[in-house]
Amino acid sequence: MxxxxxxxxxxxxxxxxxxxxxxxxxxxxxxxxxxxxxxxxxxxxxxxxxxxxxxxxxxxxxxxxxxxxxxxxxxxxxxxxxxxxxxxxxxxxxxxxxxxxxxxxxxxxxxxxxxxxxxxxxxxxxxxxxxxxxxxxxxxxxSDGGDIYDALLEDYEPGAKGRDLEAMFTALRPRLVALREAVLARPSPQGVKGTFDEHGQMKLARLVARSFGYDFKRGRVDKAVHPFSSGSGDDVRITTRTAPLDPFGCLYSTIHEVGHASYEQNINPAYRLTPLGKGVSMGVHESQSRIYENQIGRSRAYTGWIYGKMRDTFGDFGIADEDAFYAAVNEVKNGYIRTEADEVQYNLHVLLRFDLERALIRGDLSVGDLEAAWNDRFKADFGYAVDKPSDGVLQDVHWSAGLFGYFPTYSLGNVYAGCLYQSLRDAVPGLDDQLAEGDTSGATDWLRDNLQHFGGLYEPREVITRACGGTAPSEGPLLDYLEEKFGGLYGL
Amino acid sequence: MxxxxxxxxxxxxxxxxxxxxxxxxxxxxxxxxxxxxxxxxxxxxxxxxxxxxxxxxxxxxxxxxxxxxxxxxxxxxxxxxxxxxxxxxxxxxxxxxxxxxxxxxxxxxxxxxxxxxxxxxxxxxxxxxxxxxxxxxxxxxxSDGGDIYDALLEDYEPGAKGRDLEAMFTALRPRLVALREAVLARPSPQGVKGTFDEHGQMKLARLVARSFGYDFKRGRVDKAVHPFSSGSGDDVRITTRTAPLDPFGCLYSTIHEVGHASYEQNINPAYRLTPLGKGVSMGVHESQSRIYENQIGRSRAYTGWIYGKMRDTFGDFGIADEDAFYAAVNEVKNGYIRTEADEVQYNLHVLLRFDLERALIRGDLSVGDLEAAWNDRFKADFGYAVDKPSDGVLQDVHWSAGLFGYFPTYSLGNVYAGCLYQSLRDAVPGLDDQLAEGDTSGATDWLRDNLQHFGGLYEPREVITRACGGTAPSEGPLLDYLEEKFGGLYGL
Known part of the structure; x- marks a missing residue:
């Protein structure tokens, strides 16, 4: 034709x-x-x-x-x-x-x-x-009438509606708040000690990227203020950041971006430079970055392997053994920054932004009132005050880049990741044994073959539903996973 | 309008x-x-x-x-x-x-x-x-008939004709060959000793770039196989290269590219992102890179300053004093590589390429015969055989990038640089005293105000003629300069 x-x-x-x-x-x-x-x-x-x-x-x-x-x-x-x-x-x-x-x-x-x-x-x-x-x-x-916010959301998550997300987030929130409060009432795990030089962190970042199958022949890793993944097909670059006192920021930013980048790298090559040759939506994209970062990257099995590599790179850094390390990378603690937030609190950061940006776009909140609205909401959700704008309303790049409608896809991605992880564990029974050796191929092959490979072939909800054997996505599996994992970690 | x-x-x-x-x-x-x-x-x-x-x-x-x-x-x-x-x-x-x-x-x-x-x-x-x-x-x-090579040349040097360049190069060649033979019959100057770490070389490269007024707020320096300058206006980037045994390659590649980049950075900002907002031709561009690199960068005065900086960076590297250093950076020696050639022999490398590429384009030479033709011509001009293709026909990036008609602009640029330097010395009497302090502003201000500032406003020959107070460009000043400089250095 x-x-x-x-x-x-x-x-x-x-x-x-x-x-x-x-x-x-x-x-x-x-x-x-x-x-x-x-x-x-x-x-x-x-x-x-x-x-x-x-x-x-x-x-x-x-x-x-x-x-x-x-x-x-x-x-x-x-x-x-x-x-x-x-x-x-x-x-x-x-x-x-x-x-x-x-x-x-x-x-x-x-x-x-x-x-x-x-x-x-x-x-x-x-x-x-x-x-x-x-x-x-x-x-x-x-817009054809209705919520004008939905018209922007459509750019990032075709088919999604603000009111559906609001309903989903309403279901997420009470159990997350309850889990957060229960966890924060318990003693904190042991933290890292010492300083971690940039060179060692970047070396480890590259090692970890490789362990997740990131293809350096078709990508590269650099530093940036706000880590991101960029490009499709044969040129998919990631960035990460380093901080001398916090080796986990670099480590998990890298794994997160590797999740995004691997999605792009693993799409059917026949779709290269076509509309199907890129991730189908931001929510599905985020499901990949988050399942790499959290469900796999912060699992007991994989963190055991990482612990050895950290010891090889930095010597003794104040963490006695694998269990203590697992606890440390999953520490739940107070903090202002979304990108540094743990799995329990992350979605609370997102819900805050979703509500504020939806109000801004709908004209229910003025820019002049935004900083106060942010600070009030943060205080209400987290129980303490924002100390400075760079820890609050100025912390994210998104709004400066015009990205309104993007934030909720982060939580949608977490919900999707929860569903995918349930199916992945059923499909790959020996998963933890592999991860304990630093071998993510069982997980990444399954994700490639059941999701990443398809690129834009199926609509967002459909590709998740297919990968999950016909079950439509819901917030249940994510909440169950979080409660089980952090219940175990914090002895709830 | x-x-x-x-x-x-x-x-x-x-x-x-x-x-x-x-x-x-x-x-x-x-x-x-x-x-x-x-x-x-x-x-x-x-x-x-x-x-x-x-x-x-x-x-x-x-x-x-x-x-x-x-x-x-x-x-x-x-x-x-x-x-x-x-x-x-x-x-x-x-x-x-x-x-x-x-x-x-x-x-x-x-x-x-x-x-x-x-x-x-x-x-x-x-x-x-x-x-x-x-x-x-x-x-x-x-082409409207005639030499089809001229149609390609026009892209790089508007108004230039192959036959005029051939005449100019014919005038250059015998005096260059004679100078080369006389110089090579004399003892070589003392060379550098030891190895020069990449970090030190890149640090020095940035120092030297700064000394020539290169604006790092609107540019950056990276490494590449073949150094180049790229971009116009407020984003003009250069690349350089390092070799552990040869600190001068990095140093003078950098100064060369800074000449190109400064031309772009110094064009009247009113012309930014317009046809006049870039260097007017490759020949005029090369006049800037070469006058920075050679007439200024390899002068007795400026090399005295560089020598001190080299000592600060690398300690004792086998050169006893400023005079010996001046001789070392101006050493004339046998070599295969155009970009590493000294001022005396550089144009001989270019004439070789000009004749071969003109023959290729006119259909007088086949690609199958090119390697042999290169090797024969090199032997004839330089007196010894090319040892391997990477030292011969494969050494330059140009032809792989489709750049036919570009090479002769290098020698045209040298001719222009010879003319400009004569006028610069007349215009700035205290030049050497400034250069001896690492202060190139007298030279670079004059070049900016009399040439670089105009961008594409005047045609190539015109802008050189104007800068030279109305005298049309010819090969004479370059030859006089070379004979005087190298006559002095080698005691001819």
Whole structure:
């Protein structure tokens, strides 16, 4: 079918350009000279303008009209579904708005980084207000009525609705709060001692990445303020961070990003540079990063192996044995930072952001009131006050990057990870024995074959449901897993 | 004038995209994972296809027709001249050919790097033949008859002709050969002793870059196989290389690239992301890299300062004093590698390439005969045989990147540098006293104000002529400078 072939050739070029734009983002966070920020804004805006023009290209409409979906194989139909969706969305957003947003975001990133360094929310607030106004404008253009927040959510998690997430989070919250309170009433595990040099941490990060099957021939690891994974196909890069007193931050940031990156690296190569050649949604993406990081990476079995490698790298660091190490990497403690939060409290950080950003977008909360709203909510959920904006409202990069609707996918990903882990354990009975040897292949092969391989072939809920043998995702398995694990760790 | 404003807005976006494509090239040489090469080819081809489409966009023709050049200021007229030229060239090249060439070049680069590592010309030859065939096709499409090589040369040095360069090189050659023979008949200066750790070399490279006014806020230094400078405006990055036994390679590669990069950094900021916002030609670009590297960087005065910094960094490295150091960095010795060649022999390396590549493009030399032709010519010019392809025909990246017509601009740049240096010395009487303190500002300010600042405002020959107070460029000043300098150094 000529129309379909032409459409796919056009789309492949668009996906290649999207990869280029993504790599500019990577460069901005890792390599770009500081003084290049303004010029980079113009460069990103030019790329966005090209990408936008391609997404709304009239010939896409002609091709779509000429294609008979029934004549395609399932992958072809899935390509068509994705292209149709993104074309429909893109044609509703004015080119002027897309370019303006790209330029603003590049500028706002620098402002946010400075505001964060200065602990000064007010110097970031005007830029944030501009971003919200543009995203609201975008959401209005995309929305067919109802909650305009859903129009933004759709970009990250196709098919998800704010009210469904609200219901799920409402079910999560009381058991998480109860578990948190029970755990924090118990004595803390032993912590690490000494300092951990950057070189050793990065070496260990690379070792651990390799142990999870991350392919360094098609990727690389660098440092960045906020760790991230970037790119699809044969160029999937991750970043991590190091802190001299906390070796676990680097370790688990790395495993987390390796989860994202492995998803991208393991997608069916036939989908490379097509709409199906990338993770299907942020929620499913996060399910991979979290199951690598937590269910596998923080398991008793795998941490036993890591403990040996840590001893090899740093000598005695104040942890007596594998059990103490397992307890230490799973310590539940008070803290302000979402990315450093333990499994028990992580979702509480996310729910806070979900509620605040939904209120911002719906116009129920003003930017001027955001800092106070954050601090009030944090106090209510965690029982103590935020000490400074960089530990509170300025801690995350997301809003400065215009990412509204992204945060809830973190908790959705945790829920998915809970479901997948239950199925994985059933499917791979000798899992813990393998993990105890640092061999994650039983787990990563299962995830590759039952989920990662499919890329965008199935819709988010469908790919999780299929991997879980037909059971639709729910918050139950995650809660059961957390209560069992931390009940054991803290003797509840 | 609305048509001119619209044209410039369009052109700014094109220049921004060209910067993005250039940054992909930088990434490929410094950061890209090895296994990403195929995907990168697709990405570069997509960028090239976008850029090509913009260069041949029909609306450019409409705008150009609607603009009255007499209504513009001189900068506007110069913008128009450049846009008109590149539009005319681009419309003659089929989009298919441009994309094919981009894809081939990305692939050929990897093949060349492997062939070079394996010292196996034959494994590179087929890719080279493909490149030449495409470049010949391009040259035919661009040419209005006559020497098709000139059509390629025009891309790097607007206005230059192969026969004029041949005449200039014919005048250069006998005096260079005579100087070379006289110098090599004399005793060699004392060489360096010991090994020079990479960290120390890179630290010194950054110090020296700073001493030449390179702005690190708008640039960065990394390592690459073949040093280069990349980007314009506020993001101008350089690369260098280190070798444990030879600290001068890193040092002078760095100064060379700083010359290129400073030219880009010092262009009138009003021209940023416009056709005038980059160096006007490769020859003029090379005049800057060479005058930084040689006339200034290898002067008796500046080397005195460097010597102290070398001693601070490496301790005693076998050179007794400043005079011995000056002799060592200006040592004339046999060697295969163009980029390591001294001032006396460098142009002989270039003339060899110019003659061979011109013959290849004109169809007077086949790819199958190239290695033998290189080796014969080298033997004839230098008196000894090439020992292996990586020291001969495979040593340079250029041909694998499709750069035919580029090599002669190196020698043209040396000729320009000779002219500029004569004028600089007249203009800045206390130059040597400054350089002896590591202060290059007298030289670099003069070059900035009299040449670099103008970017693409004046045509190549014109900008040199203006900087030289109205005297048109010729090979005389370079030859006089070389004979005086090396006559003194070698007691001729």
């Amino acid at each position: 000529q129309a379909f072939d032409d459409l796919m050739a056009f789309q492949r070029e668009t996906e290649a350009l999207a990869q280029v734009a993504g790599r500019l983002g990577w460069d901005q966070e890792t390599m770009m000279p500081r003084g290049a920020a303004d010029q980079r804004s113009d460069e990103l805006a030019a790329m966005e303008s090209v990408l936008h023009a391609r997404r709304v290209a009239p010939q896409i409409g002609d091709w779509l009209a000429a294609i008979d979906p029934e004549a395609l194989d399932p992958a072809g139909r899935a390509q068509l579904r994705d292209i149709r969706r993104s074309h429909a969305r893109a044609t509703r957003i004015p080119a002027r708005l897309a370019a303006e947003l790209a330029r603003l975001i590049s500028r706002a990133h620098v402002i946010w980084a400075e505001a964060r360094a200065d602990d000064d929310y007010n110097s970031f607030a005007p830029a944030l207000a501009e971003i919200i106004a543009l995203r609201q404008e975008e959401a209005q253009a995309l | 609305q048509a001119f404003d619209d044209l410039m807005a369009f052109q700014r976006e094109t220049e921004a995209l060209a910067q993005v494509a250039g940054r992909l090239g930088w990434d490929q040489e410094t950061m890209m994972p090895r296994g990403a090469a195929d995907q990168r080819s697709d990405e570069l081809a997509a960028m090239e296809s976008v850029l090509h489409a913009r260069r041949v966009a029909p609306q450019i023709g409409d705008w150009l027709a609607a603009i009255d050049p007499e209504a513009l200021d001189p900068a506007g007229r110069a913008q128009l001249r450049d846009i008109r030229r590149s539009h005319a060239r681009a419309t003659r090249i089929p989009a298919r050919l441009a994309a094919e060439l981009a894809r081939l070049i990305s692939r050929a680069h990897v093949i060349w790097a492997e062939a070079r590592a394996d010292d196996d010309y034959n494994s590179f030859a087929p890719a080279l033949a493909e490149i030449i065939a495409l470049r010949q096709e391009e040259a035919q499409a661009l």
